[in-house]
Amino acid sequence: MKISSLVWVKTILLTAVAAAISLAQIQNQPDDGQWTMPAKNYASTRFSTAGEINVSNVKNLKLAWTFSTGLTRGHEAAPLVVNNTMYVVTPWPNTLYALDLTKPGAPAKWAYQPNPVPAAQGVACCDVVNRGAFYYNGKIYYNTLDAQTVAVDAATGKEIWKTKLGDINQGETITMAPIVVKGKVLVGDSGGEFGVRGWLAGVDADTGKIAWRAYTTGPDKDVLIGPNFKPFYASERGADLGVKTWQGDQWKIGGGTAWSWISYDPELDLIYYGTSNPGPWNADMRPGDNKWACTIFARRPETGEAIWAYQIFPHDDHDYDAVNENILLDLTINGRLRKVLAHPDRDGRMYIMDRATGEVISAEAFAFQNTTEYVDLKTGRIKIVESKTTGFKTTRDICPAPPGGKDWQPSAFSPRTGLIYIPHNNLCYEIQGVQANYIAGTPYVGANVKMYAGPGGNRGEFTAWDPVNAKAVWKIKEELPVWSGAVVTAGDVVFYGTMDGWFKALDARNGTPLWQFKLGSGTVGQPVVYKGPDGKEYIAILSGVGGWSGAVVSGGLNPAADGTAALGFGNAMADLGKFTTKGGMLYAFALP
């Protein structure tokens, strides 16, 4: 796909599209100006009905106040706003701040310290991030890096319960934001170390007791696959596929963590989430489809019982996790109203699926990719480009790179434009045989992965996607991977931040840049919109560069990260390069 700085791919009739969409989820959750979960609602649209800030006046947007976290690692969390209080979860040590929005400058009311064990920092794969909290029934729920889930009284900051869900000694950490559905706090693990066997757990919201745990690999009883499991495609049917699609006992250490987003459809009573790549990294070491890694699951929230599953990328050999967000929309496609989920995958394709059945309706590429030819809508099977597979060989010019056409950074959907706004990457890579490495006294060899910018030379993109027609409508090029989330409002303004510290507002209809502000540090956070006690609309975002994307910068992708020693950049700063410095800060913007 050839792109220029701002490409108007297709003119759409806004009113027509908007009319074509039935918005049960969104309309069922009237917007009271609060922001009680990172994705704004169970449908995960990140759409605010606030319209005070609009395409005409957003150019006047000004910073209202700031709040420093005093920490310097990656800040990926979405702040929450409930009852005129803002809740901010920091990276490790995972402090929860409650800021009083009724007072000038939003001073802290209290801070809750979960005191995660310091050792968890050494286990985290990709910086010690946290992606936020969830408000439910007077409590704030979130996870700590040392694999615990906590419930905190939203009014007082008092700890209600704390439950250990994983073991950092086994390589398990938790970085995701939980969601709470029908009294269950839903939590999945992260784990970069080989040997983790992924899971999603349901924890009782009142007591903290673990009600169920659904493993990603292993026999059906562990995966919570039972008689009600009705996957759409034949390839997903059969007993104990979580064992049989592996060699020997490899499923026991097969990865497939559930470290990212969960959505929920109250009408169908189904939760949706994706699982991560299988382990180990080298695909030649694990023949087979490696189920249920790289899979989207639909489960019952109260029991964890699997209802359907769809493995996006069998035998994944590019680290293409299927963990990205699933946006629940009701769309009229080919004249038929479909209850769909929209899933912009690491593999660079936007999966539009029937969320009741698991059928793939379309799976077109939103990012440049050359690893797959198409998804066979009959069989559900993705058609792999053989020349781009990896394993024990050298492969060049593979797109996208392991962070994917898009990583965890969440998209937004506007019912007014009918578009999905996707912050994403434009990265390719090559594997050049093996290189020596050394851990724990032992030499080993690992793939020598080199990532670089995709076609056009820009490493990031921001794409507006028409999910009905399965096409990009406009695109913005960004120098660096766009690693922040997006948010869109009824003012038809879409917001996102960049790793070099610009917080941007675009016209949601056509991508015209309307406003930008230079944050102190690059952002990998998630913008949110709320109504202040003064009745005004505010946009808030955490800055504080880091996360895996920080590792991307430090991994040689950014040419400025090397060679600047002569200009005085020491080793300690090389990971952030010339684009930005570290430091966690919350920024709240409003019209004057």
Next chain:
Amino acid sequence: MKISSLVWVKTILLTAVAAAISLAQIQNQPDDGQWTMPAKNYASTRFSTAGEINVSNVKNLKLAWTFSTGLTRGHEAAPLVVNNTMYVVTPWPNTLYALDLTKPGAPAKWAYQPNPVPAAQGVACCDVVNRGAFYYNGKIYYNTLDAQTVAVDAATGKEIWKTKLGDINQGETITMAPIVVKGKVLVGDSGGEFGVRGWLAGVDADTGKIAWRAYTTGPDKDVLIGPNFKPFYASERGADLGVKTWQGDQWKIGGGTAWSWISYDPELDLIYYGTSNPGPWNADMRPGDNKWACTIFARRPETGEAIWAYQIFPHDDHDYDAVNENILLDLTINGRLRKVLAHPDRDGRMYIMDRATGEVISAEAFAFQNTTEYVDLKTGRIKIVESKTTGFKTTRDICPAPPGGKDWQPSAFSPRTGLIYIPHNNLCYEIQGVQANYIAGTPYVGANVKMYAGPGGNRGEFTAWDPVNAKAVWKIKEELPVWSGAVVTAGDVVFYGTMDGWFKALDARNGTPLWQFKLGSGTVGQPVVYKGPDGKEYIAILSGVGGWSGAVVSGGLNPAADGTAALGFGNAMADLGKFTTKGGMLYAFALP
């Protein structure tokens, strides 16, 4: 002095006062919109001729961009602006950033890392602060916490030289901003540990070689007192007073460091600076005047030779350093044009002195104080209130407390209003006998000092002072000590920041609050004014709470620092209390 939130003490005729002032220093340094030294000019007025931002439009002031230092200790430095580049010195590890103001968002051009030894952090008395750099002849000069002075190429960030001036193993550190006069970089030491013998050094700006070093205590040859030494008062005359005013060899470990500001009068060719308190702390242990601690010195910049000296507080028993800034002004007082220095001292008095001779013209209190009755203008001797002396006894209700009516935080002077704008404290203390302590395996006893808010209950004040009539014109109460510097402009706006994170603009004529902005962290920095490459006027300040004032908060002065454990604040946050969080960030403001 009874004060209300905003007291209009005296109406002054602005034009009359302005006309009465001859402003040789300021007029000799045409303002090109740069900010090349922390005090703006050698006269240390911190007055900018910029008038674009004024009392009418400052309410529209908006944040233009931010820059994160990624550090969380106290940020006390003034940024510099030279050739469209901003230079920012951080707290330890004392990184020097060069920010390119010609590019959107002012990205870093380079960062210079002096790599001070980590051990210096353990020696610093009062947080690992740095108060800024000095631009001279293509180079940036500044000091590192481990007692070194560095010269860095302002264009490239390349180190030109680095000279070790002190020894952290002896308790010496450096936190002050140097000034460069006639090819000499002037640097003084800090040192909280007993045993330091204070000094000011002149270092060759080209080579880094130490040209001279003037000790504060000891024989005249060490103090660089020679035949040209002509103090105004008889009490300052006599051979080797730096030895004779001590018992035995106590002068060898007598303190008197020069850790703060230096001013320079090019016409008289004199530099001015003050020395710190004598050691040890308990005054009963060191009978005598303890010269030349608590003294203002006038010296020749090229040789260090002392021309006059005036000991403000002989035998200091309240830790009343004389290190505060000396603002050089030409004022018509009692019908006579006087070349004066204005020195708002820790003891709470504003010393207006003839800077050619060392004569005290007036010394009235700008802060509430009860330790002294008056300064005898005939003898120069301060009249002590005996009941407020300390030593080996319990004394209550002593004002000001050891941080003084004002600490290092620098004042500003406007030639348009004729007023000095003083950010300062309103603190009192008591000494309740002794308490057990323990260092290095040895029990000892120290004074049990408790500080608390002065009259009115507010711990800080911002005072506009008429130096001609030696009276306050207006005062603003602040909840916390005002530990940031001040700056004033030709737009008649005065700026300062507070420890709870408000950056404020007042009408310089009457103190009317015009604008305020909530910074992410409290500020103990120094605001500066510059003209951007776009021709617009900018105000910049570092936030990032800390410094000794942080210790004040943690020392029990702030009742919120205790007892909040139940609301979740852990020990690690107790030093910052409920008012603010940590984190270093530069903020640059401009009109839209």
Next chain:
Amino acid sequence: MHSRSLSVLFLSALPLIGADVNVLRVCADPNNLPFSSRSGEGLENRLAELLAHRIGRSVAYTWWSERKNFIEQTLGEDRCDAVMSIPSSLDSAGTTRPYYHSTYVFVSRKDRDLRITSLADSRFSNWRIGIHVVGDDYAPPAYALAHRGLAANITGFSLFGAYGEPNPPARLLDAVASGDVDVAIVWGPLAGYFAARHNTRFDIAPVSPAVYLGVPFRYGISVGVRKGDEPLRQKLDQALDGACTSVQALLRSYGVPQVAEPEGGKACGPRPPSRAASS
């Protein structure tokens, strides 16, 4: 074949970086004999090993020079769980029961036979008196002397000296030996340890009175924990009780001069009912 000895060896191999329940994290000065040293030769090193063993943990050190704000920067910032020696009367930390009581002592050359017993001795006005300066303050006996108008007779010796040099506190005993001062007034454990290792013979006598103008010269010494860490404080108290005879032997081996407990209890008796503060 050697698996048994190996398993013993692994008992002190610690699993993870950071806090761990099997580890007693101790902050100590790396250059402060006789109390602690990085090489583990100090009284506090030995005591830490002994107590940790009794509570089923192993010792992990955070080395931190014992200057001002030591307690705040170590226990206060959670750099460790315990420090081995602090005065029992200190407010800024939780303290176990005292495991010894010692006193400031007069130190003079044996061959001068000065027989000093009291601060009230009139000869002090003719003597040069060496006293440690500790941070910004003198050691307690200096205050009593200054109160008697003898400030000029005092020569201060930094307890720290140049920190890189070995053994700074011993400089004061060197000054007594060389005659630079007539008498030194030194904290007992320092005097006992360094005098025993000095080429000069010294007379050592406790400072009397024990308290002067409210300033104590005798101090009970406890193990310090974070304020509120009651579980650890109690464990350490039990360990001190159980190991009392070993602790006493340890103190003797370092030449620590002990004085009777204020309550008149025995060193290895039951724990006194309330905190045995010295001031």
Next chain:
Amino acid sequence: MHSRSLSVLFLSALPLIGADVNVLRVCADPNNLPFSSRSGEGLENRLAELLAHRIGRSVAYTWWSERKNFIEQTLGEDRCDAVMSIPSSLDSAGTTRPYYHSTYVFVSRKDRDLRITSLADSRFSNWRIGIHVVGDDYAPPAYALAHRGLAANITGFSLFGAYGEPNPPARLLDAVASGDVDVAIVWGPLAGYFAARHNTRFDIAPVSPAVYLGVPFRYGISVGVRKGDEPLRQKLDQALDGACTSVQALLRSYGVPQVAEPEGGKACGPRPPSRAASS
């Protein structure tokens, strides 16, 4: 009286917290025998003491578990000056000359008398083969076996295991002993050390060929320093040269199986002209 012995004792008492020119700051895993342990019993501990002594410094450890990004998080973030063992061919750090070369080895029960010498052995297709998994990757011989279609025969044993447990790498030898696997392919120093301490008798033979499909099974091991820290690298090179016989004795005492250097030089000969990379 004891002043002489005291001064020796103070040689290892370090002055200040943090960087100091008299200290060699070494990052090491606290639970990774035979290489390193917090108790100082590992090969790397001994080597660090030996080298530091020769360059006139003392050792200060930063304990850091040796997982992924170990080099980046230790040397890269200036937590230390050196790590004792890294492959000579590693790009992410500066490396001294190799001080030993070792190889992956086949380990089988002696009583089974399997006489394995080559990865090409056709019996592998019938065997269960135990191989360490290192982070996200298998140890090198696994790739060769997978390439031969034997992935299903491989059982992975985490090199880390549950990190809190003693001695995780030894589990693989236990599996050979118990018959859970027929053969293990293990990095030589691990095999040599743990086999000598095991109750079972093992046959140990170097993996051949030495390189298969570009993947080396033999590695030169060097001391690592920060990239660009040429002064320290050179000092350590000189120290390794000067201490060569001591280093060789040390390696023997830990049972490290050595193979000839690629250039055919001697272990204690002059330094090879260029970096002796293994791949």
